Amino acid sequence: MLDKTYDPKEIEARLYPEWEQGGAFRAHPESPKAPFCIVIPPPNVTGSLHMGHALDNTLQDVLIRWRRMKGDDVLWQPGTDHAGIATQMVVVRNLEQEGMGLAVEGAESRNDANKKLLTREEFLAKVWEWKAYSGGTITGQLRRLGASCDWSRERFTMDEGLSAAVLKVFVDLYKAGLIYKDLRLVNWDPKMLTAISDLEVESREAKGHLWYFRYPIEGSDEHIIVATTRPETMLGDTGVAVHPDDPKWKHLIGKHAVLPLVGRRIPIVADEYSDPEKGSGAVKITPAHDFNDFEVGRRHKLEAISIFDKFARLNDKAPETYRGMDRFDARKKVVADMEALGLVEKIEPHTHTVPYGDRGGVPVEPFLTEQWYADAKKLAQGPIAAARDGRVTFVPERGREEFFRWMENIQPWTISRQLWWGHQIPAWYGPDKKIFVAMSEADAKAEARAHYGKDVALERDPDVLDTWFSSALWPFSTLGWPDGTEALAKYYPTNVLVTGWDILFFWVARMMMMGMYFMKDVPFRTVYLHGLVTDEKGQKMSKSKGNAMDPLELIDKYGADALRFTMTSLAANNAGRLRLAPARVEGSRNFATKFWNATRFAEMNGAALPKAFDPSSVKLTINKWVLGELARANAAIDGAIADFRLNEAASALYEFIWGIVCDWYVELSKPVLQGEDGPAKDETRAVTAFVIRETAKLLHPVMPFITEELWDKLGHRAEHGMLIGQPWPQQAPTDADADAEIGWLVKLISDIRSARSELNVPGGAKLKLLVVGANDTTKQRIETHRSAIEWLARIEGIEAATSTPKAALQIVVGEATYALPVGEVIDLKAESARLQKEIKKLGDEIAKIDAKLGNAAFVSRAPEEVVEEQRERRQQAEQTRVRLSAALKRLGE
Incomplete structure (x- = not known):
């Protein structure tokens, strides 16, 4: 029996280890199933989860869980980035607190004379200690979010295999003339004492x-x-x-x-x-x-x-x-x-x-300093061609034009950094400064011996590579390159890259350069770009502004599923800024609770799924209708995810679960479920159980924890295994007549409710419903659903009439007009005056906003979030004006 209260914290802490330890996330390169692969944008190894991570990884996990249910052999390749400058800065700060510093040239002039100065080797030992201490933080936090990565394949940009890949790429590109040294201007950080990228x-x-x-x-x-x-x-x-x-x-x-x-x-x-x-x-x-x-x-x-x-x-x-x-x-x-x-x-x-x-x-x-450069102009030619001929597509499409804007005006890529933490450049200098680039010092010495005719002392270049250099290899280095692994053969090219607009050039473009040069194919088929998570006013989150939100705090308060649903619902393809308010996450938690309570209602009313249940054998109109709605929801959700319209998938889930199942089917099926035993009750119990089960499958990619728990508690896990491994639902049957009949019923009740609400009719007022001009089909429907209409619309009697009386609300559904005499419960003239006043006020507000938005100076100078807020206010005001105008029309004014 389901607990009365939905408790996400207990459920999430228990379920994730069961998935991971049960092998639910594992890829199977040996499987004949079609591959579906996403490589995770590697977070900083010593970082922690922020809202950008929460969005990015939620969207990836939705795609991964969906494709897993669609029957693919799924690999979500996880890993972390060594984050050169960020990690070095953190460790240096820690060392300073312990009275230590770095033995770099000029350290004594920066008031470091009293500190213990560490050599490069001593410092690197300290960084590896820090990595061992804090390196698992971010991956643990991703687990709390529900990320179903294949953790058995986790990689690190400085692990042995990836380091070997970096060396090979550098050496090969150097020997091909695509890496060189040059004296050029760079962005120089005089505190960190290194060149930095434009992104930094x-x-x-x-x-x-x-x-x-x-x-x-x-x-x-x-x-x-x-x-x-x-x-x-x-x-x-x-x-x-x-x-x-x-x-x-x-x-x-x-x-x-x-x-x-x-x-x-x-x-x-x-x-x-x-x-x-x-x-x-x-x-x-x-x-x-x-x-x-x-x-x-x-x-x-x-x-x-x-x-x-x-x-x-x-x-x-x-x-x-x-x-x-x-x-x-x-x-x-x-x-x-x-x-x-x-x-x-x-x-x-x-x-x-x-x-x-x-x-x-x-x-x-x-x-002006001498640095190592990659010839980005030559390396960019393959990616530009792939974007032009459709080998790589961008979602949204405007990402393609942004990509070309960067790539067709590309400058040499500064790949060296004056740091100690990172991949040290495999270049050695002879006595005359001749450069020897090789896979190892031994190889460099051999080249030098051949050049000079004798052994000479070599000095290694102290610089390390830009972190973006190693992460540019991520789609193939993580799969085992340069070795010819089974995983590399199966999963490369990967299917989708999910990332933000801000690193379209710094990471996406560079992965395309490296992938096409070394693998002779694109690294991914689709680049799915999402917007920036901001606060509810559209302002970028920052600790200094005091508007930053911690995803872990939101998970603690509302649950991971609630945060995931919110993130998915925000992810409109063309949205530059995704406005997040804690109230939205709370609303998503309420949504989860609603589904939990609907399932509990079904369980309490004996809903159970017979083994031989056949949806096509259903007889009751209400049950045929809900199965049709289930089929439409399935198609809408499946199609939206396939087209990367994940916010629309979330909307379809919400409308179906809350709007159709909870608000309508539960209410309309109550008389049957709580009535006499018999075939109708048995069928409704079976359909209810079937709808709950299939809905859990549809919701699983977005809200995996609650759905897995419901799947288990309803007994499906014992029979079929965990929900995470179940196939995507098959389409349920549809029935046009049932759709039309219940669609009519829902619209009638909804319109009556709206009319009452908009005109401030007291909730407890029981009104008579007069029907004018109904045809035989409508009359039959009224008789069939009389009790439901009276109960759900708060109607006291339904009668046929030849005309609509004065002092009545009028509603038109189909060919018939429905009148609600309200003269005795509200002041019609006062209500009409109120509506007219509100409509005029809204019109004035819309006019003011139009004047602002029509002012080119305002649109060009005002912050983006301010302009967007004005557009949203206008849209809301217009929607309200349309609704109130409809209400005024119902009064006959």
């Missing part, structure tokens, strides 16, 4: 200044005025750019300015990068400290002078008086020195965006 840079709006400096023109009394937000970088200027058609400065093209404070002659060049409408129209060019300036410098062969060291302090390329100063202290001194020379034209307040390292938390510097 966050733009923050800052209130600063725009300084206008006057640079003297050589051999004249004239000056050219340049504007800058970073005065300190002028010490590295090697040119000034003006637009070739700018009348203000055109006459100076080809001349030289004398750089103040430095004395360097710098050319004035013509370049369309300079915008006559911005600042002074002239732009100082510092190729070593600005990405745009770097390109201008290349076009005009300007020298790139780097004036910062890796700590963002002024180096020996700057004038002596500035050397050793922090960049921001140097900024103040440069401005003061320019003012002293009378070369400051003006200073204006200026709000602009400043790039910050998301880990180090300090402003990032464009920094």
